[in-house]
Amino acid sequence: MPELPEVETTRRGIAPLITEQTLLQLVVHESRMRWPIPDDLPERVAGHVVRRCDRRGKYLLLHFDHGCLIVHLGMSGSLRRAPFNEERRKHDHVEWRFDDSRFLLHDPRRFGAVLWHDARHGPVEAHPLLAHLGVEPLGADFTAEHLHRHLRGKQQAIKLALLAGKIVVGVGNIYACESLFRAGIHPLTPAGKLPLPRVRRLHAAIRTVLQDALDSGGSTLRDYVDASGQPGSYFAIHAAVYDRAGQPCRVCQTPIKRIVQAQRATYYCPHCQHR
Structure with missing residues (x-):
């Protein structure tokens, strides 16, 4: 399973490429993940700017003005940058398309997740998946x-x-x-x-x-x-x-x-x- 260093390495790789960039299109090729991806999720985020790319535990957090995408890589998943002309692989289930970059969530076991937290419901840290997590091991609170x-x-x-x-x-x-x-x-x-x-x-x-x-x-x-x-x-x-x-x-x-x-x-x- 990708653990905290793998997820943080992924975050550091994609953050400079997507921060303050407009998400042109979210393409869901397979919605049957650990939790079903909502049918209206592509419409919710298309055309909006990614303000920050954070991490909480093993969750990637893509912040928009109106909410946050919560991404989990599951048991064997990965999120990679791919050329626009690269053919989608068999287990590439979700695709983020920006003006000059494209990212694919590859998850053979489909234990990963792509969920939406609406800003009207408060900060994303209050989401049930995040609310009860302990302190970050490399943060100042972990003594x-x-x-x-x-x-x-x-x-x-x-x-x-x-x-x-x-x-x-x-x-x-x-x-x-x-x-x-x-x-x-x-x-x-x-x-x-x-x-x-x-x-x-x-x-x-x-x-x-x-x-x-x-x-x-x-x-x-x-x-x-x-x-x-x-x-x-x-x-x-x-x-x-x-x-x-x-x-x-x-x-x-x-x-x-x-x-x-x-x-x-x-x-x-x-x-x-x-x-």
């Missing part, structure tokens, strides 16, 4: 004290607490595994049992892992490409534990283990990571 305070009393495993997105948003499966490894924390550790010094290490690890991924353009997933259509490169080279079951730990040579938590694969080093 070790914030993380420790919200973990206190939780019996839930620390990895699942991170994935839930209610304390801090966007720390998905790959980056949760990598952050816990860097912090030396076993993924099954009850979240509420972590003392502040260990939470400080985890907080620092989360920020470092995500920033490293951003600096390298996002991680390599089989289906992920950035806004220019190029694959990411970071974890193809640098993953410490993710997708390395049975391989030696890069620190201590102990074989990496794989378990399943809430139907998601978890990778960790049984020697370096402690409960």
